[in-house]
Ligand SMILES: O=P(O)(O)OC[C@H]1O[C@](O)(COP(=O)(O)O)[C@@H](O)[C@@H]1O
Ligand SMILES: [Mg+2]
């Protein structure tokens with residue numbers, strides 16, 4: 606029988622006697638516990654009163670809140686109660702909660718990612734990012750490279766938790782019989798090349814030239830510049846796209862576009878792009894806005910949006926080159 610590493614053992618081994626690591630491990634354990642309860646709630650769906658119905662309210666980013674957004678936020682918040690956080694930011698709260706003393710880490714999270722999938726019985730998830738609290742510095746203003754840990758949970762056919770503690774990426778799957786997460790993959794590596802891309806193509810007419818060029822190259826397949834056929838996927842949940850990319854490579858794009866309010870795309874830097882970029886880089890992939898490495902960007906607001914391109918590093922590099930070319934061309938055109 607295979608003996609697998611339990612998530613709580615993994616975080617305890619990481620924690621040792623170091624206070625920052627202990628606080629980080631406690632936060633990861635809290636997300637794991639909350640996610641088990643969220644997974645059960647999602648599994649029962651309408652039987653537990655979850656329908657994906659809107660709440661008649663909007664979150665800080667102007668998104669309509671669904672019943673599960675609100676419930677998941679409450680469950681994560683309750684699980685984190687005894688964790689030594691100094692600042693806590695959620696997608697569902699306008700401002701961060703700040704504690705005056707005892708804070709060792711700052712935590713940002715998206716309690717329920719992919720909300721539009723709830724009512725259709727498709728994949729959703731939870732994303733989290735953990736940074737050291739820095740005395741005298743406004744929380745959530747450090748670049749993503751300051752993260753000590755990041756992870757996400759995918760509530761799909763299996764409930765799995767993807768985690769980086771800054772030394773590679775591990776995947777744990779919930780064993781429903783024991784109610785514990787067991788490691789199924791360690792040192793996950795994203796293939797440098799891929800033949801799969803993910804983008805919401807309904808926005809094509811609003812894209813910038815570099816994104817249009819890239820997608821055209823993918824669609825041209827064997828007959829085009831890439832000289833190979835590409836497959837396309839769009840699950841409308843960042844967690845599911847990221848999981849697929851970790852398992853079999855690929856490139857995901859949510860670029861800025863010309864729609865009102867979408868100049869920086871749709872995804873939020875602090876609790877979506879930063880943690881995903883940390884995980885993807887730790888797995889050997891890359892994450893960029895097209896013009897800048899995501900982990901170099903320091904937020905100026907908790908709910909700030911950012912264009913996100915991530916995945917297999919050779920295709921991400923191709924997208925960066927297309928953006929650079931386009932910027933060079935526009936500078937020349939202006940001269
Ligand atoms: O509906 P669109 O524009 O394709 O956007 C889908 C994207 O929006 C998100 O659902 C945003 O996250 P939330 O559901 O947490 O707001 C991503 O998971 C997904 O990649
Ligand atoms: Mg989200």
Ligand SMILES: [Mg+2]
Nearest residue numbers: 696715717718
């Ligand atoms: Mg959300």
